[in-house]
Amino acid sequence: xxxxxxxxxxxxxxxxxxxxxxxxxxxxxxxxxxxxxxxxxxxxxxxxxxxxxxxxxxxxxxxxxxxxxxxxxxxxxxxxxxxxxxxxxxxxxxxxxxxxxxxxxxxxxxxxxxxxxxxxxxxxxxxxxxxxxxxxxxxxxxxxxxxxxxxxxxxxxxxxxxxxxxxxxxxxxxxxxxxxxxxxxxxxxxxxxxxxxxxxxxxxxxxxxxxxxxxxxxxxxxxxxxxxxxxxxxxxxxxxxxxxxxxxxxxxxxxxxxxxxxxxxxxxxxxxxxxxxxxxxxxxxxxxxxxxxxxxxxxxxxxxxxxxxxxxxxxxxxxxxxxxxxxxxxxxxxxxxxxxxxxxxxxxxxxxxxxxxxxxxxxxxxxxxxxxxxxxxxxxxxxxxxxxxxxxxxxxxxxxxxxxxxxxxxxxxxxxxxxxxxxxxxxxxxxxxxxxxxxxxxxxxxxxxxxxxxxxx
Amino acid sequence: xxxxxxxxxxxxxxxxxxxxxxxxxxxxxxxxxxxxxxxxxxxxxxxxxxxxxxxxxxxxxxxxxxxxxxxxxxxxxxxxxxxxxxxxxxxxxxxxxxxxxxxxxxxxxxxxxxxxxxxxxxxxxxxxxxxxxxxxxxxxxxxxxxxxxxxxxxxxxxxxxxxxxxxxxxxxxxxxxxxxxxxxxxxxxxxxxxxxxxxxxxxxxxxxxxxxxxxxxxxxxxxxxxxxxxxxxxxxxxxxxxxxxxxxxxxxxxxxxxxxxxxxxxxxxxxxxxxxxxxxxxxxxxxxxxxxxxxxxxxxxxxxxxxxxxxxxxxxxxxxxxx
Ligand SMILES: Nc1ncnc2c1ncn2[C@@H]1O[C@H](COP(=O)(O)OP(=O)(O)OP(=O)(O)O)[C@@H](O)[C@H]1O
Ligand SMILES: [Mg+2]
Numbered sequence: 118x119x120x121x122x123x124x125x126x127x128x129x130x131x132x133x134x135x136x137x138x139x140x141x142x143x144x145x146x147x148x149x150x151x152x153x154x155x156x157x158x159x160x161x162x163x164x165x166x167x168x169x170x171x172x173x174x175x176x177x178x179x180x181x182x183x184x185x186x187x188x189x190x191x192x193x194x195x196x197x198x199x200x201x202x203x204x205x206x207x208x209x210x211x212x213x214x215x216x217x218x219x220x221x222x223x224x225x226x227x228x229x230x231x232x233x234x235x236x237x238x239x240x241x242x243x244x245x246x247x248x249x250x251x252x253x254x255x256x257x258x259x260x261x262x263x264x265x266x267x268x269x270x271x272x273x274x275x276x277x278x279x280x281x282x283x284x285x286x287x288x289x290x291x292x293x294x295x296x297x298x299x300x301x302x303x304x305x306x307x308x309x310x311x312x313x314x315x316x317x318x319x320x321x322x323x324x325x326x327x328x329x330x331x332x333x334x335x336x337x338x339x340x341x342x343x344x345x346x347x348x349x350x351x352x353x354x355x356x357x358x359x360x361x362x363x364x365x366x367x368x369x370x371x372x373x374x375x376x377x378x379x380x381x382x383x384x385x386x387x388x389x390x391x392x393x394x395x396x397x398x399x400x401x402x403x404x405x406x407x408x409x410x411x412x413x414x415x416x417x418x419x420x421x422x423x424x425x426x427x428x429x430x431x432x433x434x435x436x437x438x439x440x441x442x443x444x445x446x447x448x449x450x451x452x453x454x455x456x457x458x459x460x461x462x463x464x465x466x467x468x469x470x471x472x473x474x475x476x477x478x479x480x481x482x483x484x485x486x487x488x489x490x491x492x493x494x495x496x497x498x499x500x501x502x503x504x505x506x507x508x509x510x511x512x513x514x515x516x517x518x519x520x521x522x523x524x525x526x527x528x529x530x531x532x533x534x535x536x537x538x539x540x541x542x543x544x545x546x547x548x549x550x551x552x553x554x555x556x557x558x559x560x561x562x563x564x565x566x567x568x569x570x571x572x573x574x
Numbered sequence: 575x576x577x578x579x580x581x582x583x584x585x586x587x588x589x590x591x592x593x594x595x596x597x598x599x600x601x602x603x604x605x606x607x608x609x610x611x612x613x614x615x616x617x618x619x620x621x622x623x624x625x626x627x628x629x630x631x632x633x634x635x636x637x638x639x640x641x642x643x644x645x646x647x648x649x650x651x652x653x654x655x656x657x658x659x660x661x662x663x664x665x666x667x668x669x670x671x672x673x674x675x676x677x678x679x680x681x682x683x684x685x686x687x688x689x690x691x692x693x694x695x696x697x698x699x700x701x702x703x704x705x706x707x708x709x710x711x712x713x714x715x716x717x718x719x720x721x722x723x724x725x726x727x728x729x730x731x732x733x734x735x736x737x738x739x740x741x742x743x744x745x746x747x748x749x750x751x752x753x754x755x756x757x758x759x760x761x762x763x764x765x766x767x768x769x770x771x772x773x774x775x776x777x778x779x780x781x782x783x784x785x786x787x788x789x790x791x792x793x794x795x796x797x798x799x800x801x802x803x804x805x806x807x808x809x810x811x812x813x814x815x816x817x818x819x820x821x822x823x824x825x826x827x828x829x830x831x832x833x834x835x836x837x838x839x840x841x842x843x844x845x846x847x848x849x850x851x852x853x854x855x856x857x858x859x860x861x862x863x864x865x866x867x868x869x870x871x872x873x874x875x876x877x878x879x880x881x882x883x884x885x886x887x888x889x890x891x892x893x894x895x896x897x
Contacts, residue, residue, distance in 0.1 A: 123681040127667070134669035134710075412665035416726075419629045420682040421654040 120422050121430045128434020142442045146393040147449055153385040168199040169298040170220040172211045179231020179239060181313055188309040215290050216540050217513045221298035222291040224306060233285040234367055235317050241269035252323050266324060284368040310367055383539045386450035387457055390443055391531035392508040398439050398474040399495030405431055405482040406491050432475055439471035458538025466534050473527040473554050476561035483568025502526035530554040580734055580765045581605035586637035588623050597623040599789045605767055610760045612776040613769040615786035621769035622662055625736050629659045641734060658732030662739045664723050668712040672703050672722050683730040697725040717748030736767045773883035785887060792890050801881045807839060809879040810850040815872040820848045823866050835861040
């Protein structure tokens with residue numbers, strides 16, 4: 118154990134004595150963070166007043182959801198928003214894009230939206246095949262259709278009490294960094310709901326008229342007649358009031374990314390740190406081969422120290438160096454205003470991430486033959502891994518398959534976890550990621566061990 | 575001198591690839607406690623390979639090697655605890671200071687605390703590096719690096735010290751320094767295995783010498799034994815004040831039938847010089863000078879050409895030791 122620490126400290130000392138390595142480890146990532154900031158950054162607080170990017174996720178199987186999303190594309194909204202309709206499956210990705218501040222908000226219309234806000238319409242359609250919303254006042258209905266409408270109405274009246282108790286939730290998921298934009302989106306949704314209200318009120322009027330016609334023809338019994346008259350009486354006034362309409366059971370909920378949301382500085386500070394951690398650590402793996410060439414490895418092997426201790430000490434030293442590097446970068450970028458997240462979480466992530474990165478270094482040095490080969494492989498892996506996992510471009514803008522593919526690199530895990538921490542996400546959403554990273558670490562170390570066995574045979 | 579064997583090498587074979595050539599083939603020798611044993615051989619002879627097997631870095635292909643009674647394969651840790659190795663190539667961390675290097679290697683040797691501090695101070699003093707102790711090794715001269723490399727091998731006071739060509743590529747001054755220091759260590763009772771391809775070094779330092787070539791031990795013994803092995807004698811070379819007196823002296827030394835000076839094998843005169851082949855210069859010189867004086871001749875210069883291992887190597891292999 119003592120020898121292990123001595124080995125690890127020696128390793129870190131040697132790393133920090135090497136000026137070139139030090140520049141690579143600390144100065145370059147800081148400089149690049151600032152350059153990236155200048156190129157892309159500081160957009161986080163400026164809110165565009167046109168073309169606000171909004172994602173619309175309409176899960177509604179009925180027609181009202183459509184009415185609501187249509188309004189975003191209507192001329193009355195004009196170029197205020199730049200809406201995108203998205204598919205059902207990509208909700209998590211969509212939320213992530215909000216987290217990343219790529220879009221101002223995500224509007225989610227639930228699956229049973231139409232059925233819940235106007236159960237009568239859905240039921241009537243089911244019984245009669247008539248779309249009551251499209252019903253004109255002078256539509257000619259067959260007696261059967263009229264009877265169906267009446268039945269649907271009766272049912273909706275008896276169910277209405279319980280249905281009213283829990284409302285349909287339309288969620289607006291917005292980034293706190295787009296506060297004004299989120300308000301605009303909310304206003305548009307409210308306007309859409311208003312329009313729905315009017316339509317539903319209008320329809321109710323028409324149905325009432327149909328029912329009245331039915332009554333006059335004497336085609337129904339007394340109970341039905343009284344119900345119909347009650348309905349037409351109840352709605353007549355509201356219909357003419359023009360809009361306040363039926364009291365739709367809709368709750369508009371605005372949620373937001375917890376905590377601070379996205380910041381360019383935070384993103385680039387951490388992703389650059391992760392990238393250069395990878396550089397440092399993969400070239401740290403090279404040092405094992407360098408020691409072999411320089412003759413210090415044979416000298417170590419004939420000291421009364423086991424090969425396993427030497428290997429562990431070496432890897433421990435590389436991890437120690439990487440942790441110090443990350444701590445310094447964390448401190449330095451914090452001084453210039455970057456926020457990385459809850460300190461405890463960041464610290465845990467750094468330790469696990471550096472260990473994961475060191476497994477790649479171990480893997481390379483276990484299978485490469487010369488230090489030159491190892492650093493070439495290390496740089497290639499780091500650069501390609503960096504590009505794939507979002508060190509140069511925001512991760513969520515990359516195609517989905519690239520995002521998955523990049524998970525073979527510790528880099529991607531680092532960026533995922535650190536940006537979650539930065540957004541202040543709950544520990545429960547971060548822990549599975551940390552677990553995944555640990556599994557990757559174990560996998561790579563196992564592969565490295567196979568290679569080392571081969572080398573030390 | 576004690577005669578217990580600290581190192582026993584029995585029929586050692588080593589090859590680096592399964593079907594390759596043997597780097598060491600059928601090498602057997604012992605190193606006695608307190609002895610300075612040299613392995614003398616040209617480049618690629620197998621010196622480093624032999625040291626690597628003894629120091630547990632390499633596994634023998636076949637044969638047995640024991641150090642202080644411990645088998646290098648079965649009990650490598652026990653062997654590592656009693657040996658110190660100074661590798662042929664420098665094995666130091668350039669980015670660490672001399673002091674930091676010694677501390678690190680001392681810790682690896684299992685030393686710490688006051689004991690380590692004392693050893694470090696002692697080694698720095700011994701190698702005359704104390705005033706540069708806090709400087710990085712990368713700023714050192716080649717000779718200083720070599721000395722530090724030696725100091726590291728001495729940490730933990732090993733029973734057996736193995737020095738692999740410690741004087742290669744070094745200035746004459748540092749070389750002298752190292753040779754003197756090796757002698758001093760030997761006087762202190764440290765058992766030493768020394769490899770070199772300089773025959774003068776082997777000759778000057780060693781109690782016994784093994785001559786190794788192409789992985790085979792071709793001769794083994796004390797210097798005198800090796801010389802005797804090939805019948806090499808010393809040569810006295812005299813110049814006389816009297817021109818032409820040479821032939822007279824040579825004839826006299828050759829023809830003294832009855833009371834011929836013991837140890838003279840042959841005498842000849844060539845262009846003003848008298849060359850006298852003797853078994854021992856020391857034993858015959860006085861008698862030779864006496865004979866000359868008796869003939870009324872005065873000796874202007876004498877030099878003694880000692881027999882050397884170069885000649886032994888040449889005789890055994892048909893090749894020169896140095897390329
Ligand atoms: N790692 C290795 N792999 C394959 N062959 C090797 C290896 N090391 C040494 N050899 C071969 O073994 C033979 C003996 O080499 P060794 O290094 O023991 O010689 P040496 O006497 O120390 O030479 P030098 O005076 O040049 O140091 C040489 O033919 C060499 O090419
Ligand atoms: Mg050698």
